[in-house]
Amino acid sequence: MSIEKIIRFDHVPAAPGELDAARSEWGTRAGFDIGKRVHPSHLSIILPFKGRLHQLASVWFENEPYTAQLCELEKLFAELQTVFCCWDSTRGELEALSEQGRLPGQMMGGGVVFTQESKQRLAGGLYMALEQGELVLLDDPRQEQSILQVNNSLKAGESEAGHGDAFWSNALALEAYRKLPFFRPTCWVPGEGG
Amino acid sequence: MIAVASKLNDLRERAVVLCNEIENDADSNGNLSLHKISLSEFIASEFMQAVAAVEGELVPAPHLGGWADLIEINRFAALIAFRGSLKSTLLKGVIANALREHRRGAFDAIFYSAKMDLARWHLRRLKLYIEPLAAQWGWRDATAGEALLRYERPGAMFTCEPEGLDAASRGRRADLLVIDDPADPRKLASFADLDRVLESLQRRVLPLLKDNQARVVFAGTPIVAGDIVSWIEKNPEFVTARLPAILSDGRPAWLEKYDKTELDRIRKLIGDKSFRAEYLLEAVAPLDSYIDSALLKRAIARVGVGA
Numbered sequence: 001m002s003i004e005k006i007i008r009f010d011h012v013p014a015a016p017g018e019l020d021a022a023r024s025e026w027g028t029r030a031g032f033d034i035g036k037r038v039h040p041s042h043l044s045i046i047l048p049f050k051g052r053l054h055q056l057a058s059v060w061f062e063n064e065p066y067t068a069q070l071c072e073l074e075k076l077f078a079e080l081q082t083v084f085c086c087w088d089s090t091r092g093e094l095e096a097l098s099e100q101g102r103l104p105g106q107m108m109g110g111g112v113v114f115t116q117e118s119k120q121r122l123a124g125g126l127y128m129a130l131e132q133g134e135l136v137l138l139d140d141p142r143q144e145q146s147i148l149q150v151n152n153s154l155k156a157g158e159s160e161a162g163h164g165d166a167f168w169s170n171a172l173a174l175e176a177y178r179k180l181p182f183f184r185p186t187c188w189v190p191g192e193g194g
Numbered sequence: 195m196i197a198v199a200s201k202l203n204d205l206r207e208r209a210v211v212l213c214n215e216i217e218n219d220a221d222s223n224g225n226l227s228l229h230k231i232s233l234s235e236f237i238a239s240e241f242m243q244a245v246a247a248v249e250g251e252l253v254p255a256p257h258l259g260g261w262a263d264l265i266e267i268n269r270f271a272a273l274i275a276f277r278g279s280l281k282s283t284l285l286k287g288v289i290a291n292a293l294r295e296h297r298r299g300a301f302d303a304i305f306y307s308a309k310m311d312l313a314r315w316h317l318r319r320l321k322l323y324i325e326p327l328a329a330q331w332g333w334r335d336a337t338a339g340e341a342l343l344r345y346e347r348p349g350a351m352f353t354c355e356p357e358g359l360d361a362a363s364r365g366r367r368a369d370l371l372v373i374d375d376p377a378d379p380r381k382l383a384s385f386a387d388l389d390r391v392l393e394s395l396q397r398r399v400l401p402l403l404k405d406n407q408a409r410v411v412f413a414g415t416p417i418v419a420g421d422i423v424s425w426i427e428k429n430p431e432f433v434t435a436r437l438p439a440i441l442s443d444g445r446p447a448w449l450e451k452y453d454k455t456e457l458d459r460i461r462k463l464i465g466d467k468s469f470r471a472e473y474l475l476e477a478v479a480p481l482d483s484y485i486d487s488a489l490l491k492r493a494i495a496r497v498g499v500g501a
Contacts, residue, residue, distance in 0.1 A: 011495035054495075123484055130485060130493040137494045145419055147490055148483040167485070 003072055004060040006140050007080075012047070012054045022049045027083030028056060029180065030106065031172025032073065034093050035061075039163035041069055042146065044173045045080050046135070053129065053177060056080055058140040058166070066093060067102075074104045082106050084180040086172040090114040110179075112172060119154050122171035129174055137170070233291050234262035240294075241287040244323045253451045255280050261435055262287070265411055268433040272412040272426045276439040276473045279448065281413040285372050286320040288411050292370055293324065293345060293352050294331055303343075303354040303370040306399060308378040313356030314341035316374065320354075359394050367404040373412045377422050388421050395422055416477035424477065439473040 009019055030045045041061035046053045057080060061069050077085070085104070087094070089111030097103055098111075112118060129135035137143065146166035149156040156164030231239070237258055246252045261284055265271040273281045289303055307313035318341045328335065333345035333352065343354035355366075359376040377391050400410065412432065416423040427434050437447050439457055446452050452460075461469040470476040 127485060130489055133493070135493060137490075139494050139496055144490060144494065147485055148419065148487060150484045152484055154484060 001064050001068075002060075002062045003064060004062070004142075006058045006138055007056060007076075008138055009056060011136070011138065012049060012056075014049065019047070019049070022047060023081045026182075028080045029053075029173055029176035030073075030077065030082045030085035031169040031174070031176060032085055032087040032107070033165040033169040033172065034066075034069075034088050034091075035163070035165060040165055042143070042165040042169040043073065043076065044143075044166065044169040045076065045082055046170075046173045046177065047080075048177060048181070051134075052136055053134055053174070054136045055138045055170070055173075058138050058143045060142065066097065070094075070097065070102065070104060073107075077104055077106050084110060084176045086110040086112050086176040086179070088112060088114055088168060088172065110176060112175065114168075116154075122168070122175055123150070123154055125174050125178070126167065126171040135170070135174065140166075142166070143170075230295065232263070233266040233288065234259045236291045236294065237262050237284065237287045240327065241290055241323070244290075244327055245283060245286075247326075248319070248322045255448065255450070257437060257448060258284055264433060264435050269408075270410045270412075270429075270432045272414070272432045272434040273437075274414060274416065274423055274427060274434060274475060275437040276447070276475065277415055278452070279437060279439075282316065282374050285374050285411060285413050286316065286323065289320060289343070289354050289370070289372060290324045290327065293328060293333065293343070296350060296352050298349050300351045301353070301370075302366070302368045302404065303352075303372060304357050304366070304368045304402065305354055306357050306359055306371065306373045306376050308359055308376055310356060310358035313358060313374075317341050317343060317354060317356045359391065359399065366402060367408075368402050369404050369408050371399060371402060371408070371410045373399065373410065373414075375414050377414070377417055388418065391422050392425055395425075415472055416475055417471065419477040421477065436475065438475045 012019060014022070026048050028045050028047045030043060032043045033041060035041045041064070043057065043059040043061075044055055045057040045059075046055050057076060059072075059076065061072070064072075073085070076082070083106060085106045087107055087110055089095075090113050094103060094107075094111075098107075112122075126135070130137075143166040146164055147170070150164040150167040156167070242252060242255075242258075258280060261273055261281070264273075265284075265288055273284070275281045285305075289305065292301060292303060305313050305317055307316060321335075321341075321343060324343075325335075328345055332347050334347060336344045336346045341356055343352065345352045354370075354372075359373075359378075373395075376395070403410070410432075412426055414423045414426070426432050427436070439447050439452055441447050446454055446457060457473065460473065464472065
């Protein structure tokens with residue numbers, strides 16, 4: 001069991017204080033691809049800043065229990081002022097926890113069921129954001145490898161590097177931004193509404 | 195009576211020890227056999243000369259000694275090196291040395307390449323190299339021109355068969371598995387393909403080891419990220435030597451053959467992408483990734499260490 005975190009701000013071209021202000025003003029968005037045994041979970045957190053979406057966090061969860069993963073998500077969401085997170089709800093791993101109201105508030109209403117249609121839409125969104133230079137990713141070799149794992153049929157083989165997890169978490173983070181582009185976290189308390 | 199029986203037993207035991215010593219020191223013709231030498235000595239003093247007799251004069255390759263030492267002391271050894279570094283030649287030397295050192299009973303080796311044809315080609319070459327040596331070592335070639343090695347002498351037998359990685363080879367057991375560049379680049383278009391190759395290695399090839407003395411020697415050049423070479427490199431059971439054509443300090447790794455001018459020429463000839471994979475050992479992304487590798491690289495923020 002392990003959690004591997006890369007959290008950086010220094011790759012965003014910003015004057016001192018600008019990033020803190022942007023986080024407080026607009027909040028960050030997150031995408032979470034859930035795994036546990038066969039493949040890892042990956043969380044990506046992005047910040048809208050000066051017309052671009054900058055990734056601030058790339059986090060890998062290896063064989064962690066779901067409750068421990070959610071506990072870590074809550075901490076990261078609070079630290080990076082995440083206002084909304086889209087996550088893969090296809091297999092219903094978090095359904096029981098969701099019914100018990102134990103999901104972080106930022107994840108409420110963010111479940112996305114992966115169908116061929118929704119996968120095409122998410123993948124297309126990721127491609128466009130990368131091609132147009134809208135999304136700027138962190139330098140995480142494992143994430144890079146994981147994104148390249150997904151082939152043109154939107155399938156990925158199982159390997160040590162995972163199962164294309166970072167491809168989907170980043171696509172989901174973009175989806176979270178698309179669904180909630182304008183939101184002021186200063187007016188919002190996690191867990192209420194959502 | 196008991197004393198006589200005890201003395202007889204004693205004499206019998208001493209006789210067995212003496213017989214074993216004689217057997218170990220003599221070949222089938224009763225001549226004193228070869229002294230045991232290290233693999234690196236064998237490669238330098240006997241094998242490369244035999245190779246040169248077939249291939250023509252060879253440029254000295256100082257890196258082979260270190261590789262040979264690594265293979266000798268590790269049961270599972272891997273050489274990840276650039277094209278033309280003589281890693282396949284060294285693998286042949288490992289087989290030749292196993293033949294030289296084998297004394298009694300059956301010794302079985304399998305030589306794996308990406309395809310059966312390629313494995314056959316390598317064994318045909320090896321046969322040419324060791325033709326004069328095997329006779330000196332008291333072996334008789336028991337084949338009739340086939341592309342496999344089968345040598346015999348009283349009380350001992352040695353075989354080395356060619357095999358393609360995708361062939362079904364369940365059922366056989368081997369003392370030595372030699373795996374030479376087993377992945378076919380044309381079959382590595384996606385991660386599903388990578389997994390198939392890796393599964394062949396994990397489920398069909400490596401379980402063929404005969405016992406806890408059986409060895410595996412692997413040599414390869416990375417083709418795409420996450421391929422069989424990267425699995426071997428990450429596997430803690432394998433001890434790996436990695437040699438790109440240009441060292442981290444910018445010096446050519448094998449100056450005698452590939453100096454800077456020659457490497458530049460090769461880079462221009464095959465293109466930068468291929469050169470980085472084949473000579474600098476930088477694996478490229480699978481061919482049909484949804485997100486193109488170059489596009490992804492452009493989207494990654496590069497910041498200096500400690501920035």
